[in-house]
Amino acid sequence: MSTGVIVLIVLVVIVVIALIWAVATYNGFVRLRNLVQEAWRQIDVELHRRHDLIPNLVESVKGYAAHERGVFDEVARARAAAIAPGAGPAEQAAQENQLTQALGRLFAVAEAYPVLRASENFQQLQAELTNTEDRIAAGRRFYNANVRQLNTKVESFPSNVIAGAFHFERAEYFEVDEPSVRAAPEVSF
Numbered sequence: 001m002s003t004g005v006i007v008l009i010v011l012v013v014i015v016v017i018a019l020i021w022a023v024a025t026y027n028g029f030v031r032l033r034n035l036v037q038e039a040w041r042q043i044d045v046e047l048h049r050r051h052d053l054i055p056n057l058v059e060s061v062k063g064y065a066a067h068e069r070g071v072f073d074e075v076a077r078a079r080a081a082a083i084a085p086g087a088g089p090a091e092q093a094a095q096e097n098q099l100t101q102a103l104g105r106l107f108a109v110a111e112a113y114p115v116l117r118a119s120e121n122f123q124q125l126q127a128e129l130t131n132t133e134d135r136i137a138a139g140r141r142f143y144n145a146n147v148r149q150l151n152t153k154v155e156s157f158p159s160n161v162i163a164g165a166f167h168f169e170r171a172e173y174f175e176v177d178e179p180s181v182r183a184a185p186e187v188s189f
Contacts, residue, residue: 022162025159025162026162026166028153028159029150029153029154029159029162029163029166029168032146032149032150032153033150033168033171035146035149035150036143036146036147036150036171039139039142039143039146040089040143040174042139042142042143043136043139043140043143043174046132046135046136046139047082047092047096047136048083049132049135050129050132050133050136051079051082051083053125053128053129053132054075054079054099054103054129055079056125057103057106057122057125057126057129058072058075058076058106060116060119060121060122060125061106061109061110061113061116061122063116064110064113064115064116064119065109065110065112065113065116068109071102071105071106071109072106074102074105075099075102075103075105075106077102078095078098078099078101078102078103079099079102081095081098081099082095082096082098082099088172089143089171089172089173089174090172090173090174090175092174093174093175093176097176103129107126110122140174140176143174144173144174144175146171147171147172147173147174148173150168150170150171151170151171154168154169154170155170
């Protein structure tokens with residue numbers, strides 16, 4: 001075999017390996033993008049569930065604390081903002097933080113009414129909301145893990161070459177930005 005044929009075979013093998021790597025990398029990006037989108041849709045389902053529970057919760061509290069109109073209006077405004085379509089993960093997180101704060105004030109109002117706290121309907125709604133919050137938190141962790149994996153691949157060399165060529169971009173994290181969640185709990189004896 002001549003040197004020219006050997007060089008040609010080596011070049012063909014290198015090109016084939018590069019093509020296989022490029023296709024595998026592209027498919028990896030598609031898989032990660034789809035995982036991120038699926039994880040976001042799961043969070044969206046739980047957020048809708050949360051938004052559907054809130055009016056029932058507000059109505060339960062209204063029956064006992066009708067004079068707390070400002071709190072009810074605030075919850076309604078925050079819920080309306082959180083339901084608004086077209087929000088990305090960062091904007092949705094900010095809206096959900098406002099809703100969480102409004103719900104905290106609603107629960108503070110409920111604490112002042114022992115009969116309300118003892119109500120079976122209120123307890124069921126509160127338990128459902130807690131369960132939903134836990135599911136949102138689990139979904140957020142799953143979503144953020146997939147976002148981290150996608151973002152790492154988008155930014156890492158040499159896969160960033162394929163990402164740039166096919167316009168794969170970093171995804172946004174869904175982060176809680178509420179001081180009460182991040183603050184250390186106070187313990188007193």
